[in-house]
Amino acid sequence: xxxxxxxxxxxxxxxxxxxxxxxxxxxxxxxxxxxxxxxxxxxxxxxxxxxxxxxxxxxxxxxxxxxxxxxxxxxxxxxxxxxxxxxxxxxxxxxxxxxxxxxxxxxxxxxxxxxxxxxxxxxxxxxxxxxxxxxxxxxxxxxxxxxxxxxxxxxxxxxxxxxxxxxxxxxxxxxxxxxxxxxxxxxxxxxxxxxxxxxxxxxxxxxxxxxxxxxxxxxxxxxxxxxxxxxxxxxxxxxxxxxxxxxxxxxxxxxxxxxxxxxxxxxxxxxxxxxxxxxxxxxxxxxxxxxxxxxxxxxxxxxxxxxxxxxxxxxxxxxxxxxxxxxxxxxxxxxxxxxx
Amino acid sequence: xxxxxxxxxxxxxxxxxxxxxxxxxxxxxxxxxxxxxxxxxxxxxxxxxxxxxxxxxxxxxxxxxxxxxxxxxxxxxxxxxxxxxxxxxxxxxxxxxxxxxxxxxxxxxxxxxxxxxxxxxxxxxxxxxxxxxxxxxxxxxxxxxxxxxxxxxxxxxxxxxxxxxxxxxxxxxxxxxxxxxxxxxxxxxxxxxxxxxxxxxxxxxxxxxxxxxxxxxxxxxxxxxxxxxxxxxxxxxxxxxxxxxxxxxxxxxxxxxxxxxxxxxxxxxxxxxxxxxxxxxxxxxxxxxxxxxxxxxxxxxxxxxxxxxxxxxxxxxxxxxxxxxxxxxxxxxxxxxxxx
DNA sequence: TTGTAGGCGTTATCAA
DNA sequence: TTGATAACGCCTACAA
Numbered sequence: 001x002x003x004x005x006x007x008x009x010x011x012x013x014x015x016x017x018x019x020x021x022x023x024x025x026x027x028x029x030x031x032x033x034x035x036x037x038x039x040x041x042x043x044x045x046x047x048x049x050x051x052x053x054x055x056x057x058x059x060x061x062x063x064x065x066x067x068x069x070x071x072x073x074x075x076x077x078x079x080x081x082x083x084x085x086x087x088x089x090x091x092x093x094x095x096x097x098x099x100x101x102x103x104x105x106x107x108x109x110x111x112x113x114x115x116x117x118x119x120x121x122x123x124x125x126x127x128x129x130x131x132x133x134x135x136x137x138x139x140x141x142x143x144x145x146x147x148x149x150x151x152x153x154x155x156x157x158x159x160x161x162x163x164x165x166x167x168x169x170x171x172x173x174x175x176x177x178x179x180x181x182x183x184x185x186x187x188x189x190x191x192x193x194x195x196x197x198x199x200x201x202x203x204x205x206x207x208x209x210x211x212x213x214x215x216x217x218x219x220x221x222x223x224x225x226x227x228x229x230x231x232x233x234x235x236x237x238x239x240x241x242x243x244x245x246x247x248x249x250x251x252x253x254x255x256x257x258x259x260x261x262x263x264x265x266x267x268x269x270x271x272x273x274x275x276x277x278x279x280x281x282x283x284x285x286x287x288x289x290x291x292x293x294x295x296x297x298x299x300x301x302x303x304x305x306x307x308x309x310x311x312x313x314x315x316x317x318x319x320x321x322x323x324x325x326x327x328x329x330x331x332x333x334x335x336x337x338x339x340x
Numbered sequence: 341x342x343x344x345x346x347x348x349x350x351x352x353x354x355x356x357x358x359x360x361x362x363x364x365x366x367x368x369x370x371x372x373x374x375x376x377x378x379x380x381x382x383x384x385x386x387x388x389x390x391x392x393x394x395x396x397x398x399x400x401x402x403x404x405x406x407x408x409x410x411x412x413x414x415x416x417x418x419x420x421x422x423x424x425x426x427x428x429x430x431x432x433x434x435x436x437x438x439x440x441x442x443x444x445x446x447x448x449x450x451x452x453x454x455x456x457x458x459x460x461x462x463x464x465x466x467x468x469x470x471x472x473x474x475x476x477x478x479x480x481x482x483x484x485x486x487x488x489x490x491x492x493x494x495x496x497x498x499x500x501x502x503x504x505x506x507x508x509x510x511x512x513x514x515x516x517x518x519x520x521x522x523x524x525x526x527x528x529x530x531x532x533x534x535x536x537x538x539x540x541x542x543x544x545x546x547x548x549x550x551x552x553x554x555x556x557x558x559x560x561x562x563x564x565x566x567x568x569x570x571x572x573x574x575x576x577x578x579x580x581x582x583x584x585x586x587x588x589x590x591x592x593x594x595x596x597x598x599x600x601x602x603x604x605x606x607x608x609x610x611x612x613x614x615x616x617x618x619x620x621x622x623x624x625x626x627x628x629x630x631x632x633x634x635x636x637x638x639x640x641x642x643x644x645x646x647x648x649x650x651x652x653x654x655x656x657x658x659x660x661x662x663x664x665x666x667x668x669x670x671x672x673x674x675x676x677x678x679x680x
Numbered sequence: 681t682t683g684t685a686g687g688c689g690t691t692a693t694c695a696a
Numbered sequence: 697t698t699g700a701t702a703a704c705g706c707c708t709a710c711a712a
Binding site: 362363364365366369376377378381400402403404405406 | 681682683684685687688689690
């Protein structure tokens with residue numbers, strides 16, 4: 001049985017032209033809002049379009065124009081993190097908002113294995129998308145490499161330390177980490193540790209550097225532990241390790257809110273009061289932050305704006321104006337709550 | 341400046357044919373794994389494909405085959421919920437896994453306004469996707485209506501109470517709610533309330549019915565409050581209201597984990613111990629459940645499997661074999677932790 | 681088993 | 697300002 005046996009054939013430009021008594025060329029010009037169309041013609045064509053219920057055939061347009069009118073959003077994260085990280089959702093929404101306004105379709109490409117990686121690289125080479133936005137790429141990332149090589153318009157949200165020539169949008173992780181650490185110091189803590197993470201990305205590295213810079217001479221490498229993933233479990237393990245090394249710790253900078261949440265639970269378990277005995281600060285201002293007990297003091301990331309800006313930079317390259325390789329840093333702010 | 345001034349023209353079937361010394365027809369047959377190709381020809385063509393770096397042009401194939409080879413995933417949620425609901429991410433991943441294995445591309449379509457709704461309906465009519473998966477549709481949903489009318493292959497994850505003729509995959513919310521309520525009763529609670537939600541969806545309605553059924557004669561409508569969204573804030577407001585109505589409440593069934601998390605915080609605030617004074621159970625087994633203090637007893641939903649199954653049902657319709665209108669219910673289980 | 685060729689619906693070029 | 701026409705790259709009858 002045919003799937004669409006009962007559905008009528010879709011109207012084409014040809015049908016519209018016949019209905020309006022015009023040529024296909026004129027109809028096409030009206031559809032694409034091109035100049036040199038008389039008002040009479042425009043009105044007749046628009047009426048005909050409405051009458052026959054015409055909608056443009058994407059495949060034909062793409063074939064003719066040699067573009068896909070789609071932008072890929074490449075998310076390179078293990079599945080578990082994709083589900084946990086609220087920033088990804090916000091970035092996706094921001095990107096989608098900008099693209100759909102410009103008549104581009106957003107295609108999400110999730111990479112969670114080498115096979116996925118190859119498949120996505122193949123998509124890119126195949127002209128499946130006109131441009132890409134890459135979030136959370138790491139050092140040595142094969143997809144980032146492929147994008148660089150193919151030369152497709154692209155933008156990173158955050159960027160891997162080893163790729164240049166592709167613009168990125170991000171936040172100043174160094175300055176933000178430094179600022180919140182300073183604020184933590186301002187609450188008269190004297191023994192402050194850090195649970196660092198994702199040191200294979202610029203975000204992880206810069207947060208650690210900012211922490212170190214704020215502490216200056218008081219920095220003690222012995223009070224820093226690090227884990228690969230920004231995850232709750234990293235916070236649990238990290239806090240245990242930190243307490244084992246320094247039971248008299250009185251301050252902790254967690255590299256993400258999820259890590260801070262894990263740290264808080266361990267502190268409670270060990271009968272330490274927050275913020276009285278130990279002050280804790282996080283990073284992201286995600287849904288975790290408000291959910292924690294006590295509510296978390298943290299750095300607010302403009303995730304939605306990051307997504308919008310990345311989309312705009314890709315669109316700019318598609319139009320031919322953009323300075324590739326330049327980065328944009330968006331402002332962060334500190335949200336001070338009860339945990340420090 | 342031209343965007344791709346330096347990129348070489350992509351190889352076509354024509355180039356492969358020339359390289360292999362075969363006709364384009366034969367090359368096409370090899371690419372599509374069709375019968376009636378000699379081994380010699382296949383080998384020659386495959387070598388040529390590798391040599392010239394051929395990748396198929398999607399637009400041309402789509403135009404010719406009158407299909408987009410894409411499936412839309414329609415998420416109809418306010419932005420805030422899209423970010424919070426972990427099920428959505430898991431469903432997306434499951435769907436994506438199945439589709440990419442069948443050479444289909446997943447296109448996410450987020451609806452958060454009437455304008456979005458119209459735009460998406462237009463996509464569907466325009467053949468932008470060959471099929472759709474709709475998650476979290478409500479009663480009277482305009483997109484669900486549009487899908488029904490267009491007659492495009494589709495599947496709901498959960499389904500709106502007022503649409504039939506479109507298959508759905510879901511869980512037995514009634515049975516699951518009933519089972520976990522019974523288990524809560526089994527802990528010797530005598531005054532059990534419910535914070536219901538999303539009563540405009542089958543999930544919300546069925547969870548309430550299951551609760552009611554488990555309680556039987558002990559059911560007291562006065563101990564049920566309801567809020568539109570499965571959200572933390574609904575849990576906060578709901579618990580406050582419930583405590584105001586019945587200070588001696590000793591059990592609560594929250595319609596989702598996020599609601600339960602809000603309820604737990606209010607209970608703590610009011611100096612009630614969980615589970616000693618009040619037992620609390622949730623629904624979803626989302627990331628919230630483990631994050632709560634105490635860890636939440638809840639119903640585990642196979643979200644990933646729901647996504648996979650929905651994708652399979654759409655693919656089946658595309659192939660022409662599927663019994664439309666039939667629903668599939670997947671098994672749930674209870675995860676018993678510390679909150680009750 | 682292989683080759684040939686027409687056409688999917690658009691847009692762009694050129695001529696009128 | 698409008699109309700005619702030639703591609704875009706692929707698939708698939710049909711012929712050989």
